[in-house]
Amino acid sequence: MVRKIFDRHLSKTIAIAGAVLFASGSVAEPPGAFQNGAGTSTPMATLTFNIEVIKAQGAVMIALFDSAPAYGGKGQPVRATRVPAEKLEMTTSFEGLKPGTYAVKAYHDLDGDGQLSVNPFGLPIEPFAFSNGAQAHYGPPSFDKAALTIGAGETQDTLRFAK
């Protein structure tokens, strides 16, 4: 219940990351997440993420968005995946994507409960990361800062979970 109160960009540090960070809620796989790209003739793109965690525990939850509104919480991710964090470094790929612009929100689900854990004031207390090395600044970075524009073939990026 308290989580909802941090619905805006608050002025002091208490809410700097805030629940706004993952305002779109869970990154559980959305319906239709794997429909994209099927049956088209456009050459397909692959987006590969190198994942670095500081603790081999739980899983890394990754949500891939193809538009600023969806990334901002007004839509669903085009893909989502759960990568067991069995090692400190892993890779995962999204294949069969249309060339275009994408951004990722991800968190390290240390306790394996499938949700981003927050403290009683709604602040995320599990590590999180964004594509393109974008960093939080009183909330998640903008879609533009986290965006990767990809063409046909493979593009690599790194998700580094710092703490």
Added chain:
Amino acid sequence: MISRRSFVKGGATLFAGAAMNVGKAGVFAADSFSPLGFHNGPANGYDNEPMQRVFGRAPKDLTGVLYRNGPAHFRRGDQTLNHWFDGDGLVRAFRIAGGNANLSAQFVKTIKRRRDEEAGRFIMPGFGTPAAPGAPVTGPDDANAANTALLSVEDRLWALWEAGSPFDIDPNDLSTNGPVVLRDDLAQMPFSAHPKVSPDGMIWNFGLAYGHPFAFLWGLSSRGAVVRSGIINLPSASYMHDWAVTQTKLIFPLQPWVFTRQQPPFVRSLTWQPENGLKVLVVDKDDFDNRQIYELPAGAFFHTGNAFEEPDGTIRFDVCLAERPTLDAEEGSAILRGGTLNRATPHMTMAVLKPNGTAEFEHTSISAEFPRVDPRQEGLRHSRVYSVTEGALTTNMGYRFNTVMAMDWTTGTQDTFDFGLNVLVEEPIFAPHPNKTDHGWLLVPTLHLDKKATCLHVFDASNLYDGPVVSWQAAAPLPLSFHGVWSAA
């Protein structure tokens, strides 16, 4: 025979020219030195630097460490921080043993300090300083300056801010271990700079949900384990730096300096609304749902002293109350720049909450800040409250406290020692005598603007007027500190 009072006040050796020298130095001479309290502290710290004993003799039973904390890094290149409260915390340790004193100091190695250093400029936000565009701010501890107070917990030292976690410090070498996670699910919850330690060892503290009318309540064992916690709804989203605790009650004085908008930096989101008065929420320690709200006239404060209950249920607490907020955005900036300020003066005040639900302030005309009591009286009836105050000669610069005071509420008298024009006096800390329950010393750091040195004085707490019983001088000045804790050996 020269008295210790006359020696320290007028003596040729220690403080020549410091006191009573208005004619030569001029009342305004001190203004040009005022930034001395706000200069950058030693980047590499001090490691057990001997202090010079300049007067008197240390009491043989006084052995231990006075730890103090305060902001101490204000300038990088051509940048000056926007507010005193935003400097990185410098932890100082005055070790007293065998009649000697030495001084160590180290900056708390916070995330904020590391990121500012890596950037080569101030990029992280604070109370009055906005974040640089794009600065990586992922949670409160990224901005935590760990610069306000200290708490001894078992064999560790915690450096406290007010909107994030305590930082764990090694009390021996003052090295930083990092933010304390009190419980995994409570990571990054705010832990204010004013925990109250009850005589039974229980540690009570709060953290504000800045911008929203509630607080998080911490009840820790003496070993730092979370044994009580909860969210407390407050009657207003007031800024509250300090609170008060009695044997059975938790007291939240809510000044009408209220969050009304989201405007960085933080202090600019506060609005002074005196028409709303000051509300005091009182909550039972044993039952957080048992609440009472008292209404008082408007006043602004940073610090309370002690609080206690009388047999009929009346609750009393000391508060240094001003007619309006001080050290807002403008004053917090000006004080770093050596400007003259017309600050509202806080006065020693007793708040009285009566069993019939009414409340009143018992005002005095005595300026006061940093009120403290004998720690053995925390939450219990006290009559003597120690603080800084303004002496006969003060300047109009930002920090005007040059006198240490004991206010006695029972007799209505004050026992003071005035260090004179060119001395800034910091928060006094009571060190109990190890064996005598009614005796102790007052440890008083000072910054001497003319000698450009930090000093530490020890007073007999029952007699300030006669002056220090011993005074030591450090080789260099340190910026003014805020709060400290005595750790007896």
